Amino acid sequence: MKPTRILWNELIGFVFMIFAAFFGFKTGRLLIDFIKQPPANGMAPLVRLSIAAIPTLAAGWFSLTSFLRARKISRS
Secondary structure (H helix, E strand, C coil): CHHHHHHHHHHHHHHHHHHHHHHHHHHHHHHHHHHHCCCCCCCHHHHHHHHHHHHHHHHHHHHHHHHHHHHHHHHC
16 A cells, blocks of 8 residues: 555656646746836736746645655655
């Protein structure tokens, strides 16, 4: 049962890592566009960047904690 739980947590961590990379590329593109050109229409680009950063950080956090949980299970 223990190896199955470890593998499950590693698989979930990998899936969330893929999501974080996918969201991260879009967030990075929005950040580059925001830095290159000052916003002409108020705060809309900054809000868009902030909204894009939330799922990136969440998926990255879930990925990290899932890998750490798998490591904790393997050491016990």
